[in-house]
Amino acid sequence: MATDILKEQYNNLQEENDQYKKLISQQRDHLVSLDQEITAVESRIQQKLTVPGGIFKQQGKHSRHKKHIRSLENKLNQVTIKFDEILCGNMDYRKDIAHMLQQKDLGCKIKTNFNRQIASQQSMMEKLGSKCTLAFRQRSEAESRTLEVRKCIEVESNHFIKRQMQLKIVIDHDAKLHSFMERKLQEIIPLEDDEDYKKKSAEKQQQHQNAANMLEMYMQGHSTLVEVIGERDLRQISQVFMDKEQKNFTHIGYINELHNKRNIMKNRTNKLKGDILLLEQENEGRNEQTKSQLEDLESELQKNSHLADTLEQQCSVIQITLDQLRTAINVLFDEITHKSVTVTFDNIVHCISILEECISDLLIQANDVDDEQMQQPPHNLLLSNSDLLPGNSTKSTSRSLKSA
Structure with a gap:
């Protein structure tokens, strides 16, 4: 105008x-x-x-x-x-x-x-973009670390389960052998003569046969233990079992530590995820604010x-x-x-x-x-x-x- x-x-x-x-x-x-x-x-x-x-x-x-x-x-x-x-x-x-x-x-x-x-x-x-790229890199690094830890925990847990099954088998055989030895010691003790001696002798014969059969079974189990452990002496076998139990306890402690580390890593990853979400929300808010300011x-x-x-x-x-x-x-x-x-x-x-x-x-x-x-x-x-x-x-x- x-x-x-x-x-x-x-x-x-x-x-x-x-x-x-x-x-x-x-x-x-x-x-x-x-x-x-x-x-x-x-x-x-x-x-x-x-x-x-x-x-x-x-x-x-x-x-x-x-x-x-x-x-x-x-x-x-x-x-x-x-x-x-x-x-x-x-x-x-x-x-x-x-x-x-x-x-x-x-x-x-x-x-x-x-x-x-x-x-x-x-x-x-530009500064916000650089910060976002750093946050995404840290997130990717944390995810890669968690994956590695999960893989390690899965491998250790599988190894522990296998070892635990082997030890349970060995412990069961050892308990059966120990019970068999105690029975045999009780049968060796001299028995008193009574009226039922005949019946008991017959029963003893049957038990002896059963014991022979059980002995054969335990001998087979002992042979398998000897093949597995490589020792014939029972004391050495018990010592091996004690060592295995100590190793199992150490493995259990190590597994518990790994579980604790896993929980710590989960907490850290959750915190990082929360921080990343907060940063993404702040970035979105700032982007919207900057867009509105740029439009104005x-x-x-x-x-x-x-x-x-x-x-x-x-x-x-x-x-x-x-x-x-x-x-x-x-x-x-x-x-x-x-x-x-x-x-x-x-x-x-x-x-x-x-x-x-x-x-x-x-x-x-x-x-x-x-x-x-x-x-x-x-x-x-x-x-x-x-x-x-x-x-x-x-x-x-x-x-x-x-x-x-």
Whole structure:
């Protein structure tokens, strides 16, 4: 909206300036024609001065010419007043241009601040990404360690189960052998004679047969124990069993330690999983926050870029208008002061003030001349018409040209 208003005002000012230039050129041409007519009239007056009564005939024409000149001077005064108004309007435009330049600087500063904030947010995102990669690496390492520990525990547990089964078999055979030996020792003790000796002898025979069978079985078991352990002495076999039991206890303690380590590793893995979940949640929250901040920054950056583009367009349009005004002031300055001065944006105010002073001086001079001509009473017709003489006519023409 501001650019459209400025464009309309600029177009209006340019049209008014063109109209004023046309009027000034027309008035200048008219003044030149009047100067030529005045010279012709003066020549005629010179000729008619010799003829009696010639001045009285031309007096009415001269008064009409004076009225015409006064009307032209009044128009020139109106044109200068309008020119002053245009200069005042140019001052307002200068203020608007300065304000727009300040807004442009503010937009550039805001853009740099947004770029810095975006760079800082990108660095934060890179740091969070590096932390996430480290957390995933630690998680993978912990999972690999837990898998290795599980494999080791499974291997140790399988080995322990196999060893336990072997030891149970050996312990069962040892217990059966021990019970068999105790029975045999009890049978060797002499028995008392009683009435039931026969029955007991028969039972003993059956038991002896059963014992023989059991002995064969235990001998087979003993042979298997000897084959497994490699010892024939029962004391050595019991010592081997004791050593095996101690080893089993050590293995059980080692397995318990492994179970404890496994539980500790499980707790650690659970803690790591919880920490990883917390980090992932925090990362998601931060990612959402950063995304929202980036969207806000992008929207603000688009607004500021659009505002900067509009300000640059306005600045270019205003620069063109300023260049045109500078050239117009340069031409006007050359025409009024007859001095070649390069008008720049630094000395444009000084040049405008000089032009205003020159125009005001010319207007004052023209008004003074008119007042003097109006105040002088025509005591003598020849003296009253002395303005039409060649010397005075050249002075008046020079003044009119200066005022133009």
